[in-house]
Amino acid sequence: MAGWYSLQPTTVIAQLATRISGLRETECEARLVTQGKNNIPRKQPPSAFIFFLRQFQDVFIVMLLAAAAISFFLGEWIDAISVAVIVMVNAVIGFIQEYKAQKTLDEL
Incomplete structure (x- = not known):
């Protein structure tokens, strides 16, 4: 798949199942429960x-x-x-x- 930046906005919105104004509050809470927080895991540095x-x-x-x-x-x-x-x-x-x-x- 091409990078998200090269897609049309309507295509991105459809693929992410969202709206142009963003997710509704209930959808945010549901996705938080199913997908978890949007955090990048950090690698533990050596001692x-x-x-x-x-x-x-x-x-x-x-x-x-x-x-x-x-x-x-x-x-x-x-x-x-x-x-x-x-x-x-x-x-x-x-x-x-x-x-x-x-x-x-x-x-x-």
Whole structure:
């Protein structure tokens, strides 16, 4: 079927079983009971924990974590801690940015 915008008004009125001035009050109530409210279902956004875990999906971040683990097992404590702290700071900053962006998007 073609888009509603391309049909003649009389065709649309006939297909929707309405009138040019709209539905009568009784018809509105009947359709509300049979068809429900005219709401678009919202998709549940991921939890904050999932947002945080997404920060570690990048291959470069995984390589840095592997380098930190290797440094830790080789006894290079300062290097391991430095890399781990940098990765965590990056993850926190990325999480904050993504979480705020999602909240802003939800408000729209």
